[in-house]
Structures are given as structure tokens and as C-alpha cells.
Amino acid sequence: MQQQEIHLRRFMEHQPDECALEELELPTVDLEAEEPSLTEQLAAACRDPGVFRLVNHGVPCDLTARLFGLARGLLELDAANKSRLPGYFCGTPALAALPVKQLNWLEGLHVEADDTGDRSHSSADAADGEAGGSALAEFMEAVSGEYVAHMARIARKLFDTLACGELGLDEEQRASYLTERGCIFRAYRYPATASGAGRRQLGMEAHTDSSVLSILNQDRVGGLQVLYGGRWLAMRPMEGALVVNVGDMLQAMSGGAYRSPEHRVVAPGWTEVGRMSLCYFAFPQEDAVIVGPPSACRQEELYRAFSYREFREQVQADVKASGSKVGLARFRVPVSQS
Numbered sequence: 001m002q003q004q005e006i007h008l009r010r011f012m013e014h015q016p017d018e019c020a021l022e023e024l025e026l027p028t029v030d031l032e033a034e035e036p037s038l039t040e041q042l043a044a045a046c047r048d049p050g051v052f053r054l055v056n057h058g059v060p061c062d063l064t065a066r067l068f069g070l071a072r073g074l075l076e077l078d079a080a081n082k083s084r085l086p087g088y089f090c091g092t093p094a095l096a097a098l099p100v101k102q103l104n105w106l107e108g109l110h111v112e113a114d115d116t117g118d119r120s121h122s123s124a125d126a127a128d129g130e131a132g133g134s135a136l137a138e139f140m141e142a143v144s145g146e147y148v149a150h151m152a153r154i155a156r157k158l159f160d161t162l163a164c165g166e167l168g169l170d171e172e173q174r175a176s177y178l179t180e181r182g183c184i185f186r187a188y189r190y191p192a193t194a195s196g197a198g199r200r201q202l203g204m205e206a207h208t209d210s211s212v213l214s215i216l217n218q219d220r221v222g223g224l225q226v227l228y229g230g231r232w233l234a235m236r237p238m239e240g241a242l243v244v245n246v247g248d249m250l251q252a253m254s255g256g257a258y259r260s261p262e263h264r265v266v267a268p269g270w271t272e273v274g275r276m277s278l279c280y281f282a283f284p285q286e287d288a289v290i291v292g293p294p295s296a297c298r299q300e301e302l303y304r305a306f307s308y309r310e311f312r313e314q315v316q317a318d319v320k321a322s323g324s325k326v327g328l329a330r331f332r333v334p335v336s337q338s
């Protein structure tokens with residue numbers, strides 16, 4: 001997408017004047033498009049801007065509505081009860097022990113793929129004894145029994161389309177560069193803030209995702225923004241569409257051809273209800289060694305070979321040392337030296 005082709009609109013429906021922000025019209029990818037159209041749409045969107053709307057994704061809207069309702073119910077429990085929910089966090093967990101400023105104004109529930117099976121049943125059994133009781137059991141059942149399966153299906157189809165297209169990955173790489181077992185699901189709640197004139201409280205600070213692909217389902221409130229052409233632009237929610245973004249791992253796998261965009265969430269100061277989102281992050285196998293694409297594919301940046309485990313440990317070390325993620329820059333090799 002050329003910079004001058006971006007359709008910019010005033011973003012007034014959701015935000016008062018002090019928060020008015022221009023909007024990036026995201027490309028739309030139709031998951032049911034015929035080939036070669038799907039590959040073309042997808043590769044173009046991953047190159048620029050690295051984030052797109054996904055339609056015809058097959059996630060039932062009643063499942064999404066139920067999950068938003070259950071997550072909201074749990075996150076609106078009183079502080080003592082919700083702090084005992086399994087996977088509950090407030091602010092950025094990685095920063096909790098550090099003497100750095102907490103920038104994030106959010107709370108949520110974190111579920112790892114490996115947690116999903118057992119916990120839903122143990123919660124159901126212990127329904128009355130555990131914080132959240134049967135609502136927690138219902139939430140875990142909806143996440144692990146249904147929602148995560150849809151997300152894994154979507155991530156696999158998108159990834160295989162790219163992998164079999166210009167990434168040209170072999171069968172072993174297709175299996176190890178994306179694993180259903182290592183995925184993470186998070187339900188976030190960004191409480192409304194009483195932001196003063198011109199002041200914007202960040203719900204989630206600017207970052208890139210460490211994932212291969214991230215699949216976001218946001219409610220209608222808005223507040224998700226992407227850094228594009230040096231400016232923060234709004235990604236307006238659209239009924240029924242998911243937002244998918246390229247993560248750092250896919251950027252590395254593509255030799256920098258696909259872009260893991262910097263994004264953030266502004267805490268809603270324009271609504272009483274707060275913002276909710278349901279986010280799924282797909283990762284490679286921990287020990288899969290990620291190398292750029294074969295030389296036939298254009299490589300704008302090169303990274304030295306690394307495993308996802310190495311990347312994750314480096315991110316954790318950087319966050320621990322400075323409060324910030326450095327990310328792929330740690331693994332970059334100047335093209336001229338390659």
C-alpha cells in the first residue's frame with residue numbers, strides 16, 4: 001500500500017476531540033477466497049502494512065459474543081475474587097517485579113494451550129470452591145473447547161498459504177515453525193479512564209508481537225493503533241472481522257519481507273464500559289531454528305539463525321534489564337555482511 005493511497009478518515013465516532021486520530025484503512029483478506037487470490041491478498045497485506053482484517057473466517061458470532069460476555073463477567077468480579085482467578089493479571093506481569101514504571105492500564109486472563117484441557121474440567125468440578133466458580137468453568141470450556149480450535153485452524157491456513165507460497169518452506173519447517181501446542185490466549189479488559197484534555201493513558205504500550213501470527217477480536221470500543229509511515233493511526237473495529245497481524249517470528253522467516261508492525265492500545269477515555277479484546281498468539285516450536293527464506297525470495301533484512309526459545313529468553317533478559325523489549329534487532333545481520 002502506498003503511503004498516499006492510505007485512506008485517512010477522521011476517527012470521530014469513537015473518540016472525542018482530544019483523542020481524534022486518523023485511521024488506517026486495513027486491507028481485507030477473505031479466508032474463503034480461491035487460489036491464487038488468497039495467496040496474493042495475504043502476501044500483499046503481510047508486506048504492507050503487516051496487519052489486516054480477516055473475513056469469512058468461520059468463527060461463529062454467538063461463540064464470540066458468549067466469550068466476551070463470560071470474560072467481562074469474570075473481569076468485573078471484585079478485586080479479591082478476580083485476583084484469585086487462574087491466569088489473572090493486572091498491568092504487565094513481566095514488569096511487576098521491576099523498578100520500572102508500569103505503562104499499561106489493563107487486566108486480563110491468560111490461558112496457555114497446555115493449560116486448556118485439564119483446567120476446564122477441574123474448574124467445573126470445583127465450581128463453587130474456586131473464584132469465578134461455574135462462570136470460570138464455562139469460560140475455560142469456551143476457550144479450550146471451541147475458540148482456540150478456531151484460532152488454530154485459521155492460523156494454520158494462513159501460515160500454510162504463506163509457507164507454500166513465496167516463503168517456500170519445506171514440510172518439516174511448516175510443521176515446526178507453527179505449533180498448535182505453544183499458543184497463548186488472552187482476554188483483556190482495558191478499564192475506562194477519566195483522561196484529561198489531550199492526555200492519553202496507554203492501555204498497552206507500543207510493541208511488536210513475538211508471535212508468528214496474532215489474531216485479535218476486538219469489541220466495538222476502539223483504541224487499537226498501529227505505527228504506519230511514522231504516525232500512529234487507528235485500526236477501527238469492524239463488526240464480524242478479525243484483525244490479524246504479522247509477528248516477529250514471521251518477519252524473521254520472511255527475511256524481513258513481511259512486517260511485524262508496532263502497535264499499541266489507548267485506554268478508552270470516551271466510554272464508560274471499557275474495552276475488551278480476545279487475543280490469540282501462535283508460536284513456533286521452542287527449538288525450531290528459524291532461518292530466512294531461500295535466496296530466490298527478496299530479503300530486505302537478514303537475521304542470524306535462532307530458535308524461538310533463544311528469542312524468548314533474550315526478550316525476557318532485555319525486559320528484566322531495562323523494562324523494554326529489544327526484539328529482532330538483537331538478531332539482525334547487516335545485509336552487506338551476508
Ligand SMILES: O=C(O)CCC(=O)C(=O)O
Nearest residue numbers: 188216218224265277279
Ligand atoms: O487488545 C488488543 O487488541 C491488542 C493486544 C496486543 O497487542 C497484545 O496483547 O500483544
Ligand SMILES: [Fe+2]
Nearest residue numbers: 207208209263
Ligand atoms: Fe500486540
